[in-house]
Amino acid sequence: MADPSPSVGRPLPRSAARRLAFGRGRYADDLRFPGLLHLAFVRSPHAHARIVRIDPAPAIAAVPNARVFTGADIARVCGPWQASVDNLPTLVSPPQHIVAVDRAAWQGEPVAAVVAASRAEAEDAAAEVVVEWEPLPAAAIRDRTLDADAAPAHPELGGNLSYATLIRAGDPDAALAEAAHTVEGRFSFARHTGVPLEPRAVIADYDPGEGTLTVHGSHQAPWHQQDTLSRHLGIPEHLVRVVTPDIGGGFGIKLHIYGEEIAVSAVSRLLGRPVKYVADRMESFVSDVQARDQSVSARMGVDEDGGIRGLAVDALSSFGAYAAYGRPPVNEGMMTIMMTGGPYANGHYEGRLRIAFQNKPPSGMYRAVGQPIACAVTEQLVDWAADAAGIDPVDMRRRNYWTDEACPLTTPGGIGIRRLSLGRCLDRLVAMMDYGALRAEQAALRRNGVHRGIGVATFLEMTSIGPERYGPAGAHVSTQDGATVRLEPSGAVRCVTSVVEIGQGTHAALAQIVADCLGTAPQHVAVVGGDTALTPYGGGAWASRGLTIGGEAAWRAAQGLRQNILELAGSILQADPAGLDLAGGAVCDRATREARITLAEIGRIGHFRHDTLPPGVQPELAVTRHYVPDAVPFALANGVQGSSLEVDTETGEVRLLDHWVVEDCGRIVNPLLVEEQIRGGVVQGIGGALFEECCYDGEGQMLNASFADYLVPMAAEMPDIHVGHVETPLEGTALGAKGAGEAGTVGAPAAVLLAVNDAIRPLGAQVSSLPVTPESVLTAIAAARA
C-alpha cells in the first residue's frame, strides 16, 4: 500500500468548525450546575471617587434571597494584588483590590458583588445597593496625564508616571541632523478593546467538603488562573482546577486576571455554592482590558537616494487605572519602541517611552500588542521619506530592508533577527497587487477627481515568546506547552494538549502533526484539552504560540509514541524495530513498505492481550512530552500588506477596495487555518484603522459603551483579502512553524493609513491619528485648503 501523503501542509477543514456550525458549541454560559447562584456587580459610575458608604439593606429588602459583598467583605478572603516586574524595579504601580475598597479608580470598577438565585434578581438587587460617593478629579486625557497640574489617578502615588525608559543605539541626533531629508509626525492611536463575541464568563464552584475549587470559564490562560486562584485564595494548587469549554474568541482580553473572576471564586468560597458571572456587553466595555492608547512623535532621516540614516520615536503610553496584574504589563509601550524601524537597516535609533496612569479600565495585551503602532509609525515615515526623496514607496522599502548578508543581527530596538524574507514577500505582493497597473489606474482616475490610494506596509510579527521575557520578570507564566499522545485499543489516537482552543483551530492542526508522525490520518486523531487537572501543564493561547510551541510538544510526544509502537511491534513480529516504519495506519517494513501489522492490532494486543507478549515487555502506549522554545527567544514572522482604497474627499468616507497580505509564518501546517488567522487579523486591524475607539469625555466617562456606538468592523465594509505565502521554516525546531495569529493585525492599520494618505496627498492633506474617521479626513483636507 502506498503511503498516504502527509497531512501537514494540506488545507484540511476542521471538524470543530462543523460542530459549532451545528449549534453544538458549549460555552461557559451553556453549562448547568445544580444549586447555582448568579452574580452581578455594582460598578462605579465615576471615573474617580471615594466610597463614603455602601448600604446593602435596600437591595436585600428588594430581593430577599440576595447577598451583597462589598470590597471589604471580599478583601477578608482575598487581599489586593500589585503588578510588579522583577527586572523592572522602577515600575510604579499601586495595589489593586479585587473589588474596590474606599476608592474607585475608573468608571466601571466593581464596588460590590451581589448574588441571587437568578441573574435578573441579582441585577434587581444590585440596582438597589446604595453607594454614597465623593467624586475626585480624574486623570482622563492621555496627553495631559503627565502635566504638572494633572489630576492624579492615584493620589497616594504623587504623580501619574508609572514607568519610563530609553533605548539608544548609534548617534541618532547626529544622523538625523546630517540626513538629506527628514520627515516627522505626531501620531495618535486611540484606546480600543478586543471585543470577543463571547464575553468573559466564569462559574466558580468551591466544594467545602473536599476544599476544592473548580472553575469553568472563558479564559486563554487557565494555568495562570489556577496559579492566581490558589495563591490569592489560599487554596492548595492541586485542589484548584480550571476548565475551559468552548471559547468564543479572546484576542488577549481573556488572557488577564480580573478582579471579577477572582471575586466570583471568593464568593463561591464564602457561600460553598457554585456562582456564575457572565459579563454583559455594556460592562465588557468598561471592564475588559483596553489597549493601544498612545501618542507617538517620530522622526526619520534619509540620505539623497532614500537610504535610512536615523530614526527617533517618543511614545506616551497608558496603563489605565492599573497595570494589568500577573504578566509583565509594559508590553504595549515596550513593543512600540522595540519594534519601530525593525525591518529596515539602520544603526542610529532612539526610542523613548513613558507610561502613565489614567482613570480608565486597566490596559492589557490585545492582539499584536504595540506592534501595529510600531508598524504604522515606521511605515508612514518611510512613505513620507520616499515622497521627500522622490522614490516610489515600493522601491524605497526594497532599498532599505535588512539584507540577508547582515543577518543574524540585533536591531537597534533590540529585536534579534535570524533571517527575514521581506524582499521575497514584497516581490510576491507587488505581483499579486499588480502594483504597476494599480498605480496607472490611480493616476488616470485622479485626472477625473477620483482619489484612490495605495498603501504598502512591511511588518514583523513577534510570535511564540519564550521564557526570557517572563522568567526574569518573575511572572507566574509558563512558556512551555505539553502533550500526551495515546494509542487507543482500536488503533485510533488521542492527543491531550495544554494548548487552549479559543476558536483559532490549533487542535485541528495538532491532529495533522500527530497523524503524520504515526502514519495515520488526522480523522483518526482526537485532540482534547481545556482542563488544568487533566492535561499536561502549559501556557495557554497568546502570542501566536499554539502551533510553534504546542505543536512542537505534540510532535515530540507523537515521536515518542511512534518509537514505543515500533518497539512493541518489534517484539510482536520478532523484528528489529529499526527496520520498521509507520504508514497507512500500519506498521510496515521500512525498506519494502509492506504492511506488517495494523495500528489497530497493536492497540488490541498492547491493551488487551498482554498475555501474548514475551515476558518483560511493558507496552507504553501513551507518551507525554513538553517543549519550551530554546533555539530563539521568540519566532519572528514577517510579511508585507497592501491596501487599495478610495477617499470621498467631500464626505471623508474611506471605501476599502482590496487588501493583500503576503506573510511568512514558517512551515504552514494548514493553510486554511493560517489564512483564517490572517483575514481575521486584517479585519481587526482595519477596525483599529477606521472604526474602533473607546470615546471618553474629559471626566473619564466612556461615551460609547455599546455596540451601537463602539464600531467594530462589519462584513459590508470589508474588502476582499487576498493572502499569499512565503515559507521560511523556523530553524531549530522539528516543525519549523512560526506564529500567524497577529500578523494581520500588525500590518493592516499601517497599510490602510498609508493608502488614505496616498489618496489625499494631492490635496496637501495628511492624517496621523487612528482611527481615521470621515471627520478627521475632512478636517485634514480643510486644513490643507486653508
Added chain:
Amino acid sequence: MKAPRFSYVRPESLGSALELLAEHGDEARILAGVQSLMPTLNMRLSEPRLLIDINRIDALKGISFEDGTVRIGALARHAELLASPLVAEHLPLIAAAMPHVAHVAVRNRGTFGGSIALADPAAELPACAVALDATFVLASLRGRRTVPARSFFHGLYETALAEDELLVEARIPALAAGYRSSFLEFARRHGDFALAGVCCHAHVDGAVLSDVRLACFGSEDRPLFAGAASAAAEGRAWSGDVKQAVKAALGGDLDPIGSFHASAATRLHLAQVLTGRALDRMVRAG
C-alpha cells in the same frame, strides 16, 4: 443585562389594546417589533410595568393602495416594505431608504409603526414621512385623529402621541406624475444610524424643480423639513448656482447636534454635500 420585572398582555383587538392603554397610561408600553424596546428594557433605561403586545391585531397590519394614497399599517415589518411592489411603485423614496434601515434580522421584526412612534432622530422612515407629507392616524378610547408628519415629531424621541394613544397607520400620497424622489444618507457602517441624511421629493420638469420637499435627518433632534433649502430650489432650473444656494440655505434650516461620532459642523457639511448630490441625482434620473 436583564430587563426589570414587567407584566405582559397580548390583546387580540385594537379595542382591547386601547382599553389597556387608557387604563395604564404611562405605566404601559406598546410592544411591536421589540427591536428598540427590548434593548432599552435590558439596559434598564426604561421600566414599564406592562407591555402590550400588538402583534396579534390584524387591523394594524398590511400595506394597501387606494385613491392615490398608500396605507401602511403600523405593524408592517421593515422587510415587508422592502419587498412591497406597492411601495416600490408608489413610494420610491421609501423603497430607496429601506436598504439603509438596519440589517436583515432587525428588518424582519422591526415595524413601520415602531420606527415612527420611537422617533429616533437618525431613523430613515420618519424623514421619508416628512418629505412625503404623510398623515398618521392615531387612536385612543377618546377617538381617532390624524396628524401630519411635519407636526408629529416634536424632538428627541418625542412625538404627538399621547399616553393613551396608539399609532394605527400612515397614509401617504402616492407618487404623482412628474414627481421624483431621491434618498441619500451617510453612516460610518452600512445599517448604522446615519450621521446625516436627506430625503428629496419634488416635481421635476426638465431641470426645473417645483413643490420641492427636502427633509433632513440624523443631524438634528428630529427629522426636519428644510424649508429654506426647499424654497431655494423652488421653481428654478437645477444648476451649480442653485446647488450653492440650497446648501447655503440648509445652513439656516439646520442646527445640528454634535457627538463623538461627528461634530455639528461636520454633520452640517455632510447634510449639505448629501443634499447637493441627492438633487443632482434626482434631476439626472429623468
